[in-house]
Amino acid sequence: MTAKPTLAVVGATGAVGAVLLQILSQRADIWGEIRLIASPRSAGRKLAVRGAEVEVTALSEDAFAGVDVALFEVPDEVAAAWAPVAVARGAVVVDNSAAFRLDPDVPLVVPEVNAHTVRTRPRGIVANPHCTTLTMIVALGALHAEFGLRELVVSSYQAVSGAGRAGVAALRAQLSLVAGTELGTGPGDVRRAVGDDTGPFPEPVALNVVPWAGSLREDGWSSEEMTVRDETRKILGLPRLPVAVTCVRVPVVTTHSLTVHARFQGEVSVDGAREILATAPGVVLCDDPAAGEFPTPADVVGTDPTWVGRVRRALDDPAALELFVCGDNLRKGAALNTAQIAELIAAEPA
């Protein structure tokens, strides 16, 4: 790609978009123009990027004129409709929605794990994994390279900003209603205080955990549980990897956490695993419970890496490890990984 390519951010006004503008302001300044695009509702708003105010343009075909790389941070249906339009106008699209992730003609890229796949993009589109997959995949990729993954059992503790600005607004509103009360001790008392408007979640999320994320798929699975399984298999190149996932929403603003039970091809050692995690790019090992050291969302939010703690070998299976993993769902889980993919594309020889 030529020096100083033009970048478009589609969805610049959203939860992920806002973080992406911060990240673009912090990373090496490889871009020429950065064009900000959102819905007609936001046209004319000004947002700061790289220290300058940039006016938001309404999404249209012409908005992609001269764009080399377009980062899509919009709902699935908007991405499905408009990514091909941007490609037709000459842009490479990096899409952060679910629209293309499992398309066999679209690479699903995590630069630390499968950077090489970014070059093969017959549709001109590169997909960014779901934030829950991204919370664990860098650490798992490093362990898989050494030990060979055989099975995963994963439970999530997902932050409300995974459901966008609306998710954050819902938690904040609910917290204001329950703080300073004695609620949370009788059946339904929180629900009555919150009322029917639970935002993008099916139940109140303040003083609660909600075992549901996404839409209903076959046999009782949620779409987010299925996507974590399908994406993990695609990224690691293990199309038959057994993956059992339960997704649960928790009252945390930003940063997803996961417990991971990972079984490998043979015996693993905790020391070996810790050494891999301590040196893997993009991973921070934070694991000294005697000193009170393990990652929590409150410490991890706003940072780039995948944080791994509570590394234990299963007591009854010398081939399995237990991990607790945290990652900022708006940074590595979304905006940062998109920016990293865009940088890979920008660095390609012309």
Next chain:
Amino acid sequence: MTAKPTLAVVGATGAVGAVLLQILSQRADIWGEIRLIASPRSAGRKLAVRGAEVEVTALSEDAFAGVDVALFEVPDEVAAAWAPVAVARGAVVVDNSAAFRLDPDVPLVVPEVNAHTVRTRPRGIVANPHCTTLTMIVALGALHAEFGLRELVVSSYQAVSGAGRAGVAALRAQLSLVAGTELGTGPGDVRRAVGDDTGPFPEPVALNVVPWAGSLREDGWSSEEMTVRDETRKILGLPRLPVAVTCVRVPVVTTHSLTVHARFQGEVSVDGAREILATAPGVVLCDDPAAGEFPTPADVVGTDPTWVGRVRRALDDPAALELFVCGDNLRKGAALNTAQIAELIAAEPA
């Protein structure tokens, strides 16, 4: 035991004690005198039980005079020291601390699962399991009886009242500090707002999840993780069952939740599992995601049963089920199970 036996509640002023007094007021009135005991700090306080005010007595040897059954709801070291004293004075002790749970001469009883073991108590002590074990064990016992359990992988979402009154106070104080703010978006901002006093937890629990419960055991395991494994094996009579547990604290007042990946001896069907759970005593099946039905702590708190939802067969293993289970940690997780054990003892032929 003779009609109308005398019951003592030791720790009547605590988080579990308070719920136990409610439960004793609601269940069949089989007790003669109910004597309330706590530390000397509480002596003379009056608490309501069965509609009457009863004065709290300070713990002493004489406090057990004439007591038939003594329910201990006190810290481990107090139970370890005083349960044998109560036994020496002629009482059968039902202890809810960790002091005796793994003692081979102390039965660990869940009435729906292993009621028969209550009769063999060489030390005169019966132990109540840990609340995290109790959250899942009634449902698992029913599934095990049909399918034969082979392996468990469990992750917890534990409420703050599992750490007693101090845990509840810590969450409420922290929530008042973070509600109405924009906190939870920068590294350490919640921790700075909360300050150094995080109560019984090693990190702030408001707007956070904390992957730690209990004290440090060997190889990075926490005491609560070990106890869930050891107790599950003891209660189900499966001394070599592989059990991998990760315990995580969440900002919920009361009611623990668990994700459970349970592998059985042979193929299982979701319909078969649902039928077992729908009819098992002490279990409520709450599982219709299309209708938004799954258990959450906010709905389960204050109720007696184990609630089970999100029942799925593992997509890659026809012998494994995924479950999401909720139970009130102060009721079935503590006070209710203790009361049920006491009723079994009271019903024994003299």
